[in-house]
Amino acid sequence: MSAQTKQFKVIGQRLQRPDGIDKVTGRARYGADIDAAGMLHGKILRSPHAHARILSIDTSAAEQLNGVMAVITRADFPTPHKGFEDVQDNCMAGDRVLYDGHAVAAVAATSKHIAKQAIKLIKVQYQVLPHVTDVEQAIQPDAPVVHSGLVSRRVPKGFSENVVRYSSFGHGDIETGFKAADAVLERTYKTEATHQGYIEPHACMASMGLDNRADMWVCTQGHFWIRNMCAGVMAMESASLRVTASEIGGGFGGKTTVFIEPVVLALAKKSGRAVKMVMTREEVLRATGPTVSTMMHVKVGMNKAGRITATYAKLFYQAGAYKQATVDFGAMPAFAPYALENVKTEGLDVITNRPRTASYRAPGAPPACFAAESAIDELCQELGLDPMEVRLINAAKGGTKSSYGPTFEDHGLIQCLEAAKAHPHWQAPLEINQGRGLAAGFWFNFGGETCVSVFLNNDGSVTVTEGNPDIGGSRASISMMVAEELGIPYEQVRTTVTDTGSLGPNEPTHGSRVTFAVGLAAIKSARAIIDEIRARLARMWEVDVTDVVWQDGAAHYTGNKAGTFEPLDLRQVADIANNLGGPIAGHHEANAEGAGVSFGVHIADTEVDPETGFTSVKRYTVIQDAGKAIQPDYVEGQLQGGAVQGIGWALNEEYVYGEDGCLQNTGFLDYRIPVASDLPMIDTVIVEVPNPGHPFGVRGVGETPIVPPLAAIANAVSRACGKRQVDLPMSPPKVLASMQKA
Amino acid sequence: MSHSHVSTTINGQAVQYACPTDASLLEVLRDQLGMTGTKEGCGSGDCGACSVSLDGRLVCSCLVLGVEAQGRTVDTIEGMADKNKLHTLQTKFLEHAALQCGICTPGVLVAARSLLEKNPDPTEQEVRYWLAGNLCRCTGYDKIIRAVLEAAKAMREEQA
Numbered sequence A: 001m002s003a004q005t006k007q008f009k010v011i012g013q014r015l016q017r018p019d020g021i022d023k024v025t026g027r028a029r030y031g032a033d034i035d036a037a038g039m040l041h042g043k044i045l046r047s048p049h050a051h052a053r054i055l056s057i058d059t060s061a062a063e064q065l066n067g068v069m070a071v072i073t074r075a076d077f078p079t080p081h082k083g084f085e086d087v088q089d090n091c092m093a094g095d096r097v098l099y100d101g102h103a104v105a106a107v108a109a110t111s112k113h114i115a116k117q118a119i120k121l122i123k124v125q126y127q128v129l130p131h132v133t134d135v136e137q138a139i140q141p142d143a144p145v146v147h148s149g150l151v152s153r154r155v156p157k158g159f160s161e162n163v164v165r166y167s168s169f170g171h172g173d174i175e176t177g178f179k180a181a182d183a184v185l186e187r188t189y190k191t192e193a194t195h196q197g198y199i200e201p202h203a204c205m206a207s208m209g210l211d212n213r214a215d216m217w218v219c220t221q222g223h224f225w226i227r228n229m230c231a232g233v234m235a236m237e238s239a240s241l242r243v244t245a246s247e248i249g250g251g252f253g254g255k256t257t258v259f260i261e262p263v264v265l266a267l268a269k270k271s272g273r274a275v276k277m278v279m280t281r282e283e284v285l286r287a288t289g290p291t292v293s294t295m296m297h298v299k300v301g302m303n304k305a306g307r308i309t310a311t312y313a314k315l316f317y318q319a320g321a322y323k324q325a326t327v328d329f330g331a332m333p334a335f336a337p338y339a340l341e342n343v344k345t346e347g348l349d350v351i352t353n354r355p356r357t358a359s360y361r362a363p364g365a366p367p368a369c370f371a372a373e374s375a376i377d378e379l380c381q382e383l384g385l386d387p388m389e390v391r392l393i394n395a396a397k398g399g400t401k402s403s404y405g406p407t408f409e410d411h412g413l414i415q416c417l418e419a420a421k422a423h424p425h426w427q428a429p430l431e432i433n434q435g436r437g438l439a440a441g442f443w444f445n446f447g448g449e450t451c452v453s454v455f456l457n458n459d460g461s462v463t464v465t466e467g468n469p470d471i472g473g474s475r476a477s478i479s480m481m482v483a484e485e486l487g488i489p490y491e492q493v494r495t496t497v498t499d500t501g502s503l504g505p506n507e508p509t510h511g512s513r514v515t516f517a518v519g520l521a522a523i524k525s526a527r528a529i530i531d532e533i534r535a536r537l538a539r540m541w542e543v544d545v546t547d548v549v550w551q552d553g554a555a556h557y558t559g560n561k562a563g564t565f566e567p568l569d570l571r572q573v574a575d576i577a578n579n580l581g582g583p584i585a586g587h588h589e590a591n592a593e594g595a596g597v598s599f600g601v602h603i604a605d606t607e608v609d610p611e612t613g614f615t616s617v618k619r620y621t622v623i624q625d626a627g628k629a630i631q632p633d634y635v636e637g638q639l640q641g642g643a644v645q646g647i648g649w650a651l652n653e654e655y656v657y658g659e660d661g662c663l664q665n666t667g668f669l670d671y672r673i674p675v676a677s678d679l680p681m682i683d684t685v686i687v688e689v690p691n692p693g694h695p696f697g698v699r700g701v702g703e704t705p706i707v708p709p710l711a712a713i714a715n716a717v718s719r720a721c722g723k724r725q726v727d728l729p730m731s732p733p734k735v736l737a738s739m740q741k742a
Numbered sequence B: 001m002s003h004s005h006v007s008t009t010i011n012g013q014a015v016q017y018a019c020p021t022d023a024s025l026l027e028v029l030r031d032q033l034g035m036t037g038t039k040e041g042c043g044s045g046d047c048g049a050c051s052v053s054l055d056g057r058l059v060c061s062c063l064v065l066g067v068e069a070q071g072r073t074v075d076t077i078e079g080m081a082d083k084n085k086l087h088t089l090q091t092k093f094l095e096h097a098a099l100q101c102g103i104c105t106p107g108v109l110v111a112a113r114s115l116l117e118k119n120p121d122p123t124e125q126e127v128r129y130w131l132a133g134n135l136c137r138c139t140g141y142d143k144i145i146r147a148v149l150e151a152a153k154a155m156r157e158e159q160a
């Protein structure tokens, strides 16, 4: 039966999550919510300079302070395993600090207060070096160089050594395409770095025995990766470190890597005690992994009929102090919503004296999409075309060769555009100083390394163990899929996120992969249980296994002795399982393939105050293909949350660096994420074009919603104020200045 | 560091503690009393994750000293449900999926309760402005606002 026609019993219902009650009563345990007997408190000393050589570190006064049990610097770290050099260097600086906030030393003490005092007693002598934090300055041939000798072979000449990687994608011949256009638009766009802004700061607690075996409790999107990275940085065996993921207070990509965790391990090792460390908000903003900042040149050609004839983009992504590949994930999806004959994108990775960037929801895509969708919108204005029709004319379909190479399977872009066009929002009248913006966006989605085990308990209830921290209700969704597959009530299934000692490796909760990949593995594990039950009953009944079928939550005999054997449901099977050969379980380990691409279309209405340049969002609608929404509330939640993060990126969030290369806005007061009073309700439409790669048709939904909003808002503001906005965030002074320009 | 002895009432129970004079109420709750339901997102009054009521007034417990609780009443998320019965706000938050990661949830619930005590029939805009000091990064606020409005409605009906 295809996913489209299948009638579901559990899937699609708005059921409540198993962790819900704990989270509304304060009982749920997050990263900072746990203590151990004899536990010490860790604290990190951070660089006040954007770029400096460390001449000396004197820790003696700190070590002598009563209550200080360990002080560490880079000298206390082993040579890391190959491939983890940058990770180690980012967690604890070597001979140079590379950005404001870079860790230099750390202490563990018997109280937070003493730890704080102790780091003030550490004396560091710095030789300040020239720095660069701006992407445009960093690429100039005479810019201060962050690292020498990293430039890879394909990087074009004419830049500083900070331009370290080059990539390109596309097909056709763009010059021919531009010649065929009736209008060609060329623009340069800029975006500033933003932060994921999870409300829970990083927190972790670890202890280590004299045999170097360690345990860690940490808020993370992926404790298996934390384990692997800590083992790499501390030159340990992965098996000797057991990591348990706490409940997690938001991650959005920013909690897929290590910052404090190896430091806590090193402190635990040196002190011989359990050590807990919780970042301050200032540390989170200065020294975790924000996004890229960008400069993007875009050129788009269009004919009078609205057909896009060629597109070109050259993206410079500032990715912090170490080499990264984020720019590829801007260059690939930039024009992915369109079926193009001629497309070329180039990506250049630029290093600067800023913190090493981490993933943030569809990492790399939102800026590129902002540039591409802005250019297309401006061309529509220039040629007097309807932006919805232009997108419909050019939309990629199943079978289209994508802008980055592969040919698309079936997906829901056209359906999303049709739904957007039919939505009352698209036709609603606008008032004075208001504008409506439209943008489409794309994300690849991902499957990846996944292990799941499902157990039939003695009473017939079912336990699912998986390895992906649940941020937005995934335990519910996975239980629902297992319940559906086994034909039992949702309440009979409980899904638990287990520690690294209890299951094979799992990639983090990233790439919009959990409901897809963990769901897939859980369904296959449930099928393994069904097959085992069928085989055992066939033996008991002395019938052919093909005559035992699992239907509506029970095993039925369908052979020619029908009527001889009563159907047995899961609880009855559990009851006799031990007489039939022992416990019954299913498990599945795989790299999940077939994630199924994702498209979304956003409509934004904004009003721009002509006096101040202040923008308010009046109405917002998100339309997205979910393949199949397992729990629609949680899908809507992803669409709404992603859209609002994108609105923040478009309008008010940015990293502000001073002349000294230091971050100036290190708190939520100045790094202003959207608050409730900034926003209208966020309307959602879930389109369901099943993903052929999943038994129930699921596509990941988490990342795509942050891709279109930058452009949707920019297009709305540009239309509202009559001036094309090319520089994010569109803060009031910037918008006002653009309006005052002739 | 000098310590002060404090007698206070937390969630209806008389509580005594000795705390450093510079410790915030949030630190006392979390680190000394083990009441980790109240969260810390910033420690500077900007996120609302640490919201509690002090003598019925909504405060950021990270901006209140532990010693300031002397002789007063503190209400935290741990006291919101009546034993095994959830508060209507908690029920509506679950029904409307008004939480994703849930780290902001205790603070939002405490703040929303304080709003509904003052104003049992708030408009959407009143809810949005009252909760403007409670950051949520996951939900985009939509489902939170709906849940609060629905809870207000249900509570009015309970009263009627």
Ligand code: FES
Residues within 6 Å of the ligand: B039, B040, B041, B042, B043, B044, B045, B046, B047, B048, B049, B050, B051, B060, B061, B062, B063
């Ligand atoms: S922790 Fe008190 S307001 Fe953020």
Ligand code: FES
Residues within 6 Å of the ligand: A199, A249, A250, B098, B099, B100, B101, B102, B103, B104, B105, B135, B136, B137, B138, B139
């Ligand atoms: S639910 Fe995650 S911050 Fe609000």
